[in-house]
Amino acid sequence: MEERVYAINHPLIQHKLSIMRDKNTSVKDFRSCAYEIGLLLGYEATHDMELEEYEIETPIQKTVAKRTKRKVALVPILRAGLGMVDAMMELIPAAKIGHIGLYRNEKTLEPVEYYCKMPTDIEEREVLVLDPMLATGGSAKDAISMIKKRGAKNIKFICIIAAPDGIKALREAHPDVDIYCGAVDERLNEHGYIVPGLGDAGDRLFGTL
Numbered sequence: 001m002e003e004r005v006y007a008i009n010h011p012l013i014q015h016k017l018s019i020m021r022d023k024n025t026s027v028k029d030f031r032s033c034a035y036e037i038g039l040l041l042g043y044e045a046t047h048d049m050e051l052e053e054y055e056i057e058t059p060i061q062k063t064v065a066k067r068t069k070r071k072v073a074l075v076p077i078l079r080a081g082l083g084m085v086d087a088m089m090e091l092i093p094a095a096k097i098g099h100i101g102l103y104r105n106e107k108t109l110e111p112v113e114y115y116c117k118m119p120t121d122i123e124e125r126e127v128l129v130l131d132p133m134l135a136t137g138g139s140a141k142d143a144i145s146m147i148k149k150r151g152a153k154n155i156k157f158i159c160i161i162a163a164p165d166g167i168k169a170l171r172e173a174h175p176d177v178d179i180y181c182g183a184v185d186e187r188l189n190e191h192g193y194i195v196p197g198l199g200d201a202g203d204r205l206f207g208t209l
């Protein structure tokens with residue numbers, strides 16, 4: 001696997017992802033699995049968070065304890081990225097949340113921007129961009145450019161399934177951004193969908209099929 005691309009082939013992720021891929025899975029179960037995979041990916045993607053030491057007193061004696069140093073911003077790409085936010089907030093309850101609204105034009109596959117609202121101190125934060133699907137990479141590339149324009153420097157991208165084309169496009173556009181994914185699938189089909197994939201993540205999460 002390419003440098004700075006982390007495919008987390010954990011058995012629990014593979015198990016839950018199989019449920020998400022199954023077209024007969026209900027909206028409720030699809031959502032639950034997105035949440036649970038979000039927890040597992042979030043755990044992996046935060047493995048190198050910086051720590052600082054501070055003094056506390058346990059019931060026994062004083063000791064030097066550790067806490068995370070950098071503040072975090074979570075940025076879901078609407079709509080489907082919302083399916084991973086609750087899990088990440090569970091892990092990092094003090095995180096601030098930015099939102100980016102993008103959808104793919106179904107003919108050109110180019111992302112169309114319709115919303116962007118970031119925490120005002122985004123440049124001081126470690127930014128975790130969330131979207132279950134990295135297909136052509138157009139949406140992730142644009143979202144990260146929008147975040148960088150607002151001053152953020154420390155950015156990671158977390159997705160559930162990535163296509164090789166999307167990884168390549170994102171690496172070329174933003175070589176400083178680490179990519180964490182639950183699986184790397186085979187390819188894109190002629191409509192820009194990931195194969196075998198799981199279909200349209202937003203529609204399956206929100207029941208708009």
Ligand code: PRP
Pocket residue numbers: 077078079080081102103104105109111131132133134135136137138139140166192200201202203
């Ligand atoms: C999906 C997905 C990504 C994008 C990936 O969103 O959630 O944002 O497609 O495709 P790309 O890598 O080729 O850009 P979609 O555009 O379907 O919008 P939605 O989440 O509102 O349904």
Ligand code: URA
Pocket residue numbers: 080133135192193194195197198199200201202
């Ligand atoms: N967006 C999705 O939701 N699914 C894909 O397979 C590709 C883009």
